[in-house]
Amino acid sequence: MIAEENISNKTIQQELGKPVITISNLCKSFVTNHVLKDFNLSLHKGENVVVLGRSGSGKSVLIKCIIGLLNPDKGTIEMFGKNIPELDHEELDRIRVKVGFLFQSNALYDSMTVKENLEFPLRRHWFETTQQKVDEMVMEALENVGLTHTINMMPEELSGGMRKRIALARTLILKPEIILYDEPTTGLDPITGKEISELMVEVQKKYQTSSLIISHDMNCVRLTADKIVVLIDGKCYAQGTFVELKKTQDPRVKQFFE
Template identity: 55%
Template sequence: MEAVKEKKEASKNPKKEAIIVIKGLKKSFGKKDVLKDINLEVDRGENVVVLGKSGQGKSVTIECIVGLLIPDGGSIKVFGDEVTDMNDNQLKELRMKIGFLFQSGALFDSMTVRENLEFPLTRVLKMKDQHEIDERVNEVLEGVGLVDAVDKMPSDLSGGMRKRIGLARTLIIKPEIMLYDEPTTGLDPITSREISELILNMQKKYKTTSIIITHDMECARITSDRVLIMDNGEYIAEGTFESLQKSKNEIAKEFFKDIS
């Protein structure tokens, strides 16, 4: 709970700078309108949690932010630059500033933990100094508490450990923005809480700005500075975790009905 207390104290800082600005975002697949009119601003250093049932467009939104999907309309500005106008090289440069943690962790099964962590350093950042590479690897493993796993294969790790290594590999390039897609899916309650607190600690250590998609209400409680609820391709409620607990919105009530 100490981490949660520190998070709430930090959130009192009045200085704000929006580094993700989305206006009128629309995206359809065939006849299905997945995103209808999405408007969102995320301030530097802020953790924004997005709640919503499956198929509501939560993951589509963050895929549009990094240019993996092309929206049908609207504007996405990251660090002041319009993502929808970027060419391939500009998108590559942008993605070097954004960490994307997939549900599976997306580790390479044929590589050791060390090799998985070295991959973005040598292939993306083109680092060649092995001493500097080793220092980066050790730093992120210390951060996620898995220094002893450096020479293990992903198959030797538990689900929670794979999530931690996936997070370490994403953080190793020191992104300014983190996008989390269901970071606690498939984990037991204790491990889910550990991952949630780790996300919060990484926000403090690396001063990242994050969007966290989750169905896990405890994850939302621990990590969020602000919570948005998505339904039918739109945000229908917004506020702090505590304020939404008192919301009269019927959909919000469904999410918070079992929260004491």
């Protein structure tokens, strides 16, 4: 149901939105392993783009280049009008506040409670916020993911799906304009994976965010993608909607949909 609505909305969103991320001729190598070779991609405002590719194809490298955790060898990554590889640490931090990043491993701070995990980004950036306001924002973020009862729990006490939801809540707490998801359903059972995918779509609708999703889980791709970019041999091999790519006869693309 959500997937159908999502697909029907995509054309309108793409027409209305302007690019929030534009990647041009991105290259990244590790010694002799050329992971990305002249990769191009654009993400428009309010759009969900999925980068689909096999394990080891360079999807995570791409997303880490976008957020500035890795420096590309060549190419540009324009986000909010700035070229990310050229920014210094302070400028990059200012951009990062507007971008949420959901890690594959969730990366919850395991020495902190759920509440402290959610408070951490707020305390770093919204200095003048009162404790009451912080508490309200934490509760709102937890309500969004349906886990208000876990507020005082430690990450180790949570299941895999709950950790993913808390990580998503932490990503949302600064109200980012763009969310980058690194394999959000990996390691989860199909039912929990579907719940997370639906949650991602709900979040996108509620906060009007743009999302770049790295995945090879076709259920997640089907539910969340407005546009799919297939990453093969370090390049944007094909792109289109889920329906368009499912009909393709290209064997290298078709293998993902079989």
